[in-house]
Amino acid sequence: MNFKRKIISCIVIWGVIIGSLLSYSPDTHVLSAGGVPEISIIAPPEESVFDASAVEVTGTITDDDTPPESLLVKVFDQQSAAQQPREITNEGTLTIKPNGPSADFTYVKNDFSVGNHTVSIIVTDKDGISSSPIERTFTVNQSGSEETTGTEIGAENQAADTGQTSTTTESSTSQLSIVTGVLAADTLGKRPYLAKMYLIPIDASEEYVPDGDVPSSYLPVEDMTRVPLDYKILLDIRSTEPLIDIKTQPLFTSFGDITGVERLVKTAALSNDLKSYVYSFTPDKDFLPRTTYNVYLNPKFSTVSQIPIIPRFLKFTTVSKYEEYQFPADKGDTSTNYRDNDYVHGPFSVVTNACSYCHSTHNGTNEFLINGKKGENENDMCMACHDGTGSPKIEDNSQHSKHFESTSVSCSSCHDPHTPGTKDNPNSIHRMASGNGPLYSYKKAGTAAGISMDFSLCFSCHNGSKAKNIEKYYTDGTFKSQSGHNIQATIDSGSSLNGQLPCADCHETHGAANLNMLRTELGNEKLQGEKPKTDQLDDNWFSKTDGDWDIDSQRKFCLSCHNGQTVLYGETGKAIYDKETGISLTTTVEHNRKSTTACSECHSDSKSFIDTAHGPKRITP
Incomplete structure (x- = not known):
């Protein structure tokens, strides 16, 4: 019986095999094998030179079988051929964002040492299969230290991650004397x-x-x-x-x-x-x-x-009048680095009565027991004091904040009312990764390096998740390389900016008189006298409260800085046309006072003004 069963089993098995071979068709069957993960680096370009210690590496990763979120990415740094590569993954911030079958990655490290660096990146999939390492070499100059002490500016002062070739001091001289009409080139490195x-x-x-x-x-x-x-x-x-x-x-x-x-x-x-x-x-x-x-x-x-x-x-x-305190501890001492008398916003374990300012045990109007007497929602609660009566006044204007118009955004989207202020975090900004990660960042001219992590607070929403995707202008290699707002601050500017302009250069934090929270005074100088009429295109003042971004509006906004006078990060905004004659100062004939061409027509591949404002495409004569 056992023998017969074996004979029958063999016949069945061979029948299945033969049947499979006879029925096989390349039209109905696909043979596949596990793929090897792939990685590509978009920015910075090879052999870039940075005058700041902060460097951002961006690119894409792909694997046929492993979801992007399951891939393991490691970053290594090698400073000379005699040294072994050293893993630096945990010394910086690595962000991976799925994008269809692939993913975009960003790695930021704020403290690269002075000298040459070869950064290599390896990706490993769920089966332990690793990609070939891909490398990018760059140099951090001496001026990348915290204090800028150099007095000369030369070819290395060009924006390293824009893809531009170096220019000589002579060409820089020509550009400054002709384009700005304000400072002679021999002032470079001499300006206080x-x-x-x-x-x-x-x-x-x-x-x-x-x-x-x-x-x-x-x-x-x-x-x-x-x-x-x-x-x-x-x-x-x-x-x-x-x-x-x-x-x-x-x-x-x-x-x-x-x-x-x-x-x-x-x-x-x-x-x-x-x-x-x-x-x-x-x-x-x-x-x-x-x-x-x-x-x-x-x-x-x-x-x-x-x-x-x-x-x-x-x-x-x-401070508010009843708050008379100083920081009692050194920077970084999280155990005592709070304001002892911060009565409104903690420490709640000591000052429990502070809770009643916002919460009512028996009369709360929602699940958080918000005190309904002060308003119907969270923002009303905050503004009950932040109208200047009990706390610092939030700017009062006709376009107070686009955020107030959204039902999904409130004051606590950025601020944590239950976190006492510290010297490092005076505005009680939230932490990333559900409260366990680093602080969200919103840096301005004095501290921004121009990398995407400098503005992570804005990009927590403005990445396409809750609002328009502005983050792409700071992470996408194409936008960054062509952007005229990708600036390397001059050596004598006192700034470490080497990337895209900070959000706050154009936007007010909590709102402005203009639409889209745009500042009225663009630049770093206090404007004098009365605001000009809206039909004047060549003054620093900017005013737009409604309507579309038509030709006139685009030019008004851009010319608020591109007037040959506004100075940002040591660079003077390029003058488009002569204020007296109205004649173009560039090689493009449309750059004159009576031009009928919108800025976005030439400075954006998509003809979109949002692209033009955040990543204006350079035009090469």
Whole structure:
């Protein structure tokens, strides 16, 4: 019986095999094998040169069998042929975003050392099969350190990740003298600039040492909130030439209603003939509580040979009247680095009565027990105090915020009301990865390097998930390489920008008088006099409250900076046409006062103004 069963089994098995072979057809059967993961790098270009220690690598990864989210990506760095590659994956931020069958990846590391680097990336799939490593070589210059001390600018100062070839100093000279009409090329490297600016206790000026450790009582100015009312300002201005006497030209051109005494505290010699001039500004009276101050450097402040300072604009907000505190701990001490008397926003374990400002145990109007007496929603709750009555006033304007028009966006989309403010996070911004990752970032002119992670707070929505995809202009290699807003700050600008313009250069954080939260004053100088009429195209003021981006509107916006006067990051916005004659100053005949061509017609492949505004395509004559 066993023998018969074996015979029958063999006949069945061979019958199945023979039947399969006879019925096979290439039209109905596909033979497949597991694929090998592939990776490509889009940016930066090979042999790029960076004058900032922050470098962003972008590209795509693909695998036939493994979903992008299941791929393992590792990043290695090798600084010389004699060294072994060292894994740096966890030293930076790696982001992988599925895009159909492939995925886009971004790797950002903010502290690459000075010198040559060969970064290699390897992808491994679920079966342990790895791609061949793909490499990208670049160089970080000495000026990539925290303080810029160089005094010369040359071919290496071109935007490394734009794909442009290097230019000589002579060609840079020609461009500056003809295009801007403002500063001669021999001023490059000689312009004074603001290197550091702090809010400090009234008697703490002498503690400052240029390029030294910063006292824990010092607060950064840019977007600082809850500043003590009795603080003053300290400025570190760098220059290769002696500076003009502050009695002749003051440091500030606008500071609200604040007046005070300016004093040269000390000077310090740095490398390459560069000197640090440390000034203090002591207000005649204490700052007002819950008030936002806009601080503009005087654009006429200059060296003794009349080379003007590079303009800068910063703002900070003071504490509410009942809050009289300072940061008690050094930066980074998370155990004690909070404001002890931050009564409204914690620490709640000590000040539980603060909860009742927003929540009502028995009369709450929703699942969060929000106190309905202050409004119907969360934003009403915040504005009950942030109208200036109990807390700093959020800008009041006709286009307060596009965010308020959305039912899916609220104040807590960006801010965590239950997180006490710290020196590192004064605005209580959320953390990434459900509260366990690094802070979302919203950097501005003084701190931005121009990489996408600098603006991760904006891109948490503006990546196509909840709002228009603006992130692509900062991560897509094509947009970045062709963008005229991809800028490398000049050596003497005091900025480490080497990438796309920060969002805040055009947009107000919480809203503006214009649509799309666009600023009225573009640039870093305080505009004087009355706002011009809307039909004037060649002034810095910008005004647009409604309507489409027609030809006239596009030109008004772009010419607010591209006027031969507005200075950003040491670069002067290219003048399009002569203000007196209206004749084009470029090789393109349409660049004249009466042009009927929209900016997006030439500066965007898609003819879209949103592309033009965020990544304007360069036009090569």
